[in-house]
Amino acid sequence: MPRNQRKEAFDLKGSIDRNSxxxxxxxxxxxxxxxxxxxxxxxGSRLPSEAQLCKKYNISPMTVRRxxxxxxxxxxxxxxxGKGTFVKPIALSSVNxxxxxxxxxxxxxxxxxxxxxxxxxxxxxxxxxxxxxxPGDRIIYIRxxxxxxxxxxxxxxxxxxxxxxxxxxxDEMEVTSLKGLFTGLxxxxxxxxxxxxxxxxxxxxxxGWFRLPMGSPAIRLEHLFFDFADQPVSWxxxxxxxxxxxxxxxxxxx
Amino acid sequence: MPRNQRKEAFDLKGSIDRNSxxxxxxxxxxxxxxxxxxxxxxxGSRLPSEAQLCKKYNISPMTVRRxxxxxxxxxxxxxxxGKGTFVKPIALSSVNxxxxxxxxxxxxxxxxxxxxxxxxxxxxxxxxxxxxxxPGDRIIYIRxxxxxxxxxxxxxxxxxxxxxxxxxxxDEMEVTSLKGLFTGLxxxxxxxxxxxxxxxxxxxxxxGWFRLPMGSPAIRLEHLFFDFADQPVSWxxxxxxxxxxxxxxxxxxx
Numbered sequence: 001m002p003r004n005q006r007k008e009a010f011d012l013k014g015s016i017d018r019n020s021x022x023x024x025x026x027x028x029x030x031x032x033x034x035x036x037x038x039x040x041x042x043x044g045s046r047l048p049s050e051a052q053l054c055k056k057y058n059i060s061p062m063t064v065r066r067x068x069x070x071x072x073x074x075x076x077x078x079x080x081x082g083k084g085t086f087v088k089p090i091a092l093s094s095v096n097x098x099x100x101x102x103x104x105x106x107x108x109x110x111x112x113x114x115x116x117x118x119x120x121x122x123x124x125x126x127x128x129x130x131x132x133x134x135p136g137d138r139i140i141y142i143r144x145x146x147x148x149x150x151x152x153x154x155x156x157x158x159x160x161x162x163x164x165x166x167x168x169x170x171d172e173m174e175v176t177s178l179k180g181l182f183t184g185l186x187x188x189x190x191x192x193x194x195x196x197x198x199x200x201x202x203x204x205x206x207x208g209w210f211r212l213p214m215g216s217p218a219i220r221l222e223h224l225f226f227d228f229a230d231q232p233v234s235w236x237x238x239x240x241x242x243x244x245x246x247x248x249x250x251x252x253x254x
Numbered sequence: 255m256p257r258n259q260r261k262e263a264f265d266l267k268g269s270i271d272r273n274s275x276x277x278x279x280x281x282x283x284x285x286x287x288x289x290x291x292x293x294x295x296x297x298g299s300r301l302p303s304e305a306q307l308c309k310k311y312n313i314s315p316m317t318v319r320r321x322x323x324x325x326x327x328x329x330x331x332x333x334x335x336g337k338g339t340f341v342k343p344i345a346l347s348s349v350n351x352x353x354x355x356x357x358x359x360x361x362x363x364x365x366x367x368x369x370x371x372x373x374x375x376x377x378x379x380x381x382x383x384x385x386x387x388x389p390g391d392r393i394i395y396i397r398x399x400x401x402x403x404x405x406x407x408x409x410x411x412x413x414x415x416x417x418x419x420x421x422x423x424x425d426e427m428e429v430t431s432l433k434g435l436f437t438g439l440x441x442x443x444x445x446x447x448x449x450x451x452x453x454x455x456x457x458x459x460x461x462g463w464f465r466l467p468m469g470s471p472a473i474r475l476e477h478l479f480f481d482f483a484d485q486p487v488s489w490x491x492x493x494x495x496x497x498x499x500x501x502x503x504x505x506x507x508x
Contacts, residue, residue, distance in 0.1 A: 038482070042443075042482070090446060090447055092353050092357055093352075095353050097352070098347075098348075103346055103347040191344070192344060192504065193504070195346065195349050195351075196500050197351060197451070198453075199453035199472055199473050199496035217471065218471075223346075228292070242452050246451070247501075249450070250447070250448055252444070252480075253446055
């Protein structure tokens with residue numbers, strides 16, 4: 001056996017507890033993770049082979065593969081065909097942000113929604129382009145202000161395609177529908193969406209609502225949602241002050 | 255057999271091709287996905303049971319579980335113990351953003367880095383707090399401007415803990431090191447990091463570099479990186495004009 005192979009096998013720590021409620025592949029994933037985190041398998045190094053892991057922990061190749069696949073999904077290792085599995089250095093390219101903090105605003109107990117406007121209007125050329133309709137076609141224009149306790153914290157405006165088969169229901173004007181969109185409880189017939197985050201500045205009106213200086217840095221979250229016929233049906237965006245949300249992410253083994 | 259069970263089994267489409275290079279569990283995942291996307295299994299509906307899927311597609315329970323686990327990982331379904339697997343409505347809470355567009359700036363052919371400053375300075379109270387050192391301790395202060403062709407597009411400033419055992423190498427001043435951080439090619443001994451995105455405005459100096467009005471909306475990407483002893487070693491941030499990057503994400507079955 002070549003020297004470096006023996007060394008790798010020798011270095012493996014821990015064991016699989018067959019009486020644990022945790023499946024063996026989860027236990028192995030955690031064992032490998034903690035050895036990566038401890039620096040024992042530094043970035044760029046090769047993990048022990050499938051055969052070595054099977055032998056050391058007395059488990060099946062399938063179990064090893066499931067563990068490795070989980071580590072790949074988490075961006076911690078990469079497998080190169082025929083060469084083995086390597087520990088990935090941390091990289092900004094593998095960072096993933098979620099909208100948790102944004103979503104949490106609407107989950108808070110004191111959250112409520114005030115409807116500012118609900119009108120049938122003619123689509124602007126820009127709205128028509130997003131919604132794949134003709135400029136001048138009638139759309140529903142909705143503007144809402146979301147409060148936490150007594151303070152407005154989030155502005156939302158949305159333009160909806162008018163569908164004679166699917167009249168706007170009361171629900172769509174209420175906080176419940178908006179909460180559903182955030183938390184996945186709505187049954188609105190939306191199939192998929194595109195979302196984008198960018199930096200903007202508070203308009204005169206937004207600044208007035210939020211009682212902040214006009215032009216303050218703000219986050220804009222734009223959305224375009226599609227129905228099950230793959231037609232765009234809702235285009236709009238949320239605006240809030242930059243200090244209200246921070247998009248956080250972690251990278252590497254925490 | 256109860257009526258609704260028979261109906262579910264009857265509705266299942268497609269079959270598994272055993273001669274395909276694609277593993278059966280990937281094929282089943284795609285079959286289920288396309289039936290979710292077509293609206294056949296609308297949000298909130300229950301997928302056929304494991305037993306039904308095994309029987310219909312002539313596959314093992316393990317294969318079915320792997321497919322379902324992949325759909326869970328993708329946020330498309332949820333399993334409730336003892337009740338079955340349900341199609342999740344799209345929700346902003348499950349949206350994941352990546353830094354792809356940000357990272358791509360440095361990957362472009364014309365990307366280069368100009369070092370604006372590299373100094374040993376005394377840590378400010380804020381830097382000391384982030385880096386877990388005492389205010390006044392010596393740190394390395396680095397400021398860089400990243401160009402695309404001849405245009406400055408990204409500003410980066412970073413404060414590094416002085417480690418007598420790990421002197422600052424030439425590499426850390428070069429584009430290669432910064433590229434490595436983005437793309438995962440660096441071997442700098444960094445174990446993990448925290449990253450945050452927020453909206454800001456271009457300072458007078460930043461606006462001058464980017465030839466944009468001072469106060470223009472901008473994105474700030476802050477980072478704090480740790481070494482393998484879990485000590486913070488690098489704190490800093492990138493700033494770029496809001497029109498330079500847009501953080502995009504998709505939700506639901508595309």
